[in-house]
Amino acid sequence: MAKSKVVVFEKANQPLEVQEFDIPELKEGCVLVKTVLSGVCGTDPHCWRGQVKGMPVPVILGHESVGRIDKIASDRKTDSVGEPVKEGDLIFWVAGHPCGQCHACVIEKDTTGCIARRSYGWSYSCADYPHLTGGYSEYVFLTARSFFFKIPDSVPAEAAIAFGCGFPTAVRGFDVMGGVQPGESVIIQGAGPVGLSCLVMAKLGGASPIVVIGAPPSRLELARRLGADLTVDISDLKDSESRIQAAKEAVGEVNLVIEATGFPEAVGEGLELVKTFGRYLVMGVFSDLGAVPINPTRIVIKNMRLYGSVFWEPKHLHRVIQLLAAHNDTLSLQDAVTHRYGLAEATSALEDVEGLKCVKAVIDPSL
Numbered sequence: 163m164a165k166s167k168v169v170v171f172e173k174a175n176q177p178l179e180v181q182e183f184d185i186p187e188l189k190e191g192c193v194l195v196k197t198v199l200s201g202v203c204g205t206d207p208h209c210w211r212g213q214v215k216g217m218p219v220p221v222i223l224g225h226e227s228v229g230r231i232d233k234i235a236s237d238r239k240t241d242s243v244g245e246p247v248k249e250g251d252l253i254f255w256v257a258g259h260p261c262g263q264c265h266a267c268v269i270e271k272d273t274t275g276c277i278a279r280r281s282y283g284w285s286y287s288c289a290d291y292p293h294l295t296g297g298y299s300e301y302v303f304l305t306a307r308s309f310f311f312k313i314p315d316s317v318p319a320e321a322a323i324a325f326g327c328g329f330p331t332a333v334r335g336f337d338v339m340g341g342v343q344p345g346e347s348v349i350i351q352g353a354g355p356v357g358l359s360c361l362v363m364a365k366l367g368g369a370s371p372i373v374v375i376g377a378p379p380s381r382l383e384l385a386r387r388l389g390a391d392l393t394v395d396i397s398d399l400k401d402s403e404s405r406i407q408a409a410k411e412a413v414g415e416v417n418l419v420i421e422a423t424g425f426p427e428a429v430g431e432g433l434e435l436v437k438t439f440g441r442y443l444v445m446g447v448f449s450d451l452g453a454v455p456i457n458p459t460r461i462v463i464k465n466m467r468l469y470g471s472v473f474w475e476p477k478h479l480h481r482v483i484q485l486l487a488a489h490n491d492t493l494s495l496q497d498a499v500t501h502r503y504g505l506a507e508a509t510s511a512l513e514d515v516e517g518l519k520c521v522k523a524v525i526d527p528s529l
Contacts, residue, residue, distance in 0.1 A: 169223070197227055203226055258273075274334065353385050371391035
């Protein structure tokens, strides 16, 4: 029986372990994918640190991945929008699987609110069939319920994975708040993949000026190349007051603030940067890192509109691929992939992403 090398997460803060798993027999509707690149999402270190509760260990991490079809069931001839596919085609698959039976799925028709949503890379145990359920693996086994999309030949694998799940997250967030208007002033808190994806969306929407607040310098340099009018490096700004002051000195209060940091403290700071009748989109603080004090009066007296957005649906990933096909000649998002790691180096990848040493880190099973 053919085998796949995988990296297994079993216990918080312990090194990930390389193992070999049997590759299951291909069933009706299923696809076996050979992983080309798996993005190391900023959430992955939180999983490794035990900050994402309820993970059914052992788990193969990696919920944002691209790969080539190695084998495909005879009854599955197209991707999830009817594009013909064959062995060797590069695809991007949707990690999440909603239940299809809860209020969010059936009544709201928005699966991001699914109460029983499961996902490759963090909520399927690799002890259970089909075992190969995370991107930190030579092969990933997509079951019949999995959505996936063919990546055009004009889009490099590195560009497709450059912002990983952050790009469809941003697309969905912009849908939730109604997008941007030409000439609308924007502050983006955070220069990771979610923040940089929001920068691309805001720039394409004609927003101006766009300010990105974050760190380290390598990410801020990319932000400027992608069209940020101004960047604020917070590396030496250790407290909220100094960060708020630096942002206000840079651009003042703005129409729209987007939280894409992953840190709860940023929310209170963002409330101070929204002007009267402005909007605040919060979507970075997915991992529960605890409560922080905020001043709700700021929301009230500014007539502020506050939005929260979590996850994304297949349509948002499809739109990302369309955007890349249309604009990546200019964006060159493949340049965002600054660090590559083999399977045996996955623990180092998590540490480096946690330490903000990378713009985008990827696991490359071929190394």
